[in-house]
Amino acid sequence: MSNTATTLGVVGLGSMGRGAALSALKRGVPTWGFDLNPAACATVAAAGGQIATSLADLAAHCDAVVVLVVNATQTEQVVFGDGGLARHLKPGSVVITSATVDPTLPPQWEARLAEQGLHLIDAPVSGGAAKAANGEMTVMASGKPDAFAAVGGLLDAVAGKVYRLADHAGVGSTVKMVNQHLAGVHIAAACEAMALGIRAGAAPDKLYEVITNSAGNSWMFSNRVPHILAGDYTPLSAVNIFIKDLGIVLDAARKLNAPLPLAAAAHQLYLGTAGAGFGAEDDSAVIKLYAALTGITLPARKDAA
Template sequence: MNGNRTLGVVGLGSMGLGAALSALSRGVPTWGCDPRVEVRGRFEAAGGHVAATPAGLAPHCDVVLILVVNAAQTEEVLFGVQGLAGQLKRGAVVVASATVDPALPPQWEARLAEHGVHFIDGPVSGGAKKAAEGQMTVMASGAAAAFEAAGELLEAFAGKVYRLGNRAGIGSTVKMVNQHLAGVHIAAACEAMALGMRAGADPHQLYEVICHSAGMSWMFQNRVPHILAGDYTPLSAVNIFVKDLGIVLDAARKLAFPLPLAAAAHQLYLATAAQGHGGEDDAAVIKFYAALSGLDLPAAQEPSA
């Protein structure tokens, strides 16, 4: 990596912190920004530079990766009172990675262009583990000049960068499809596990068999262990899919395109959140079925002495 160019990461959550630490491990000078003092302190202790606001980070960075929760937070990071716009160097690149309505990135691209700043619509996938390994998948679209300006700094946090088109919005469209599938697959995994346990199957054996059978999905293999361990610490929360499947359904409605599977899954996430589990791991959808049927789920494992 070229040590003369600097990466910034706004949003040091589970994925943002992993991406920032990965860039540091690859020898890339990296700035991190997050409102939480303890998170900034952790990143600084690892050798990173920190800023309390996006505006404070902006002048130091050639590429800024925004890894926040939603469109409203992205807008604030870009154009708020302490935002990036107007503070970034001309020719700098912003990579916006939240899952958002595909209609928004082209608007952000146009507004940043007024400041001489490039924009890449770059949603990501891979979770906290892939982020920490620098192996996230980036579903990127934007002008050729934006990719040229970003150069190898994209490789500081990504394992695979898909260049999906020369305009913003295509990346978010592809991410929307990914979230449709992910949301449906998690809901189906929880429903299937609840059915099997309600019918008397051993959950651990059920998981083992399905993982070696045609019914297996990546989400089944990844999320069911949370259920078996009784651990609903949110790696990706129920509320994330309340938001993301809402984006999917809103976009489909504008196209007059029916999505009955996504709509059913969205209702399951909403129902689980209504039961008070919105902040828990998305595998907590199984708790909705447990409450309906009186099903006893695996208890949390006691820590070993």
């Protein structure tokens, strides 16, 4: 019998974690989930997954566990807290941390887990909820060769692309940090550009159609502007997430003496949007800050009474 992982656990069944679990199940991987949200658990259970009653319960059944929670604090609590994974996983198991975190943290987690005979793969993800559900996420992974050998094909079961970036933890989070720099700036730029066009009298839907077929387009413009056109700011990724993520980017840049004026300006826009009361809304709500500043009228929600 191979010593590679065969049963996957997913802690955190939000949009990305739920998608990862559903993707693994579609590909025939025995999958356990854990989340405090009963509705998220029910979705995974309905697809054939098993739902753990605790982290210890999940650890007892799984060879590898993806931790897809919000931030570093939650990751550390899940992995190292009382009743956490590190206390209950069998030796040789793999912890896959996927939250966007300070790149200096995964190497510390890797060393702590190694002391207990456990592996770590630093594996942030990108692609959004739809790609997660379809098994098309991009995984930016780094870790020791033994960790990749132990995890077997489980990363491939939840992703369209798995990039193995280095033989030690931290590089995956570095690459994700760069991705979040660009994503945060691109969303802010998309909102600013749409606000400019609306202010100047362009029809928002026509503006979107033209830009998505022109050189000024970006993935974030084509993905986020439809939320604005629909007047639907239900948070698929919230403004507050980019306050956190661009904060990580700027903190790292300060340590490296690397100037990031565009990231700093975007961060201020997210802070301003949150300050205006929209922090829990979709990150495309940055355009609401521009609306408040300029008086433009944004598209109304289509299903509004």
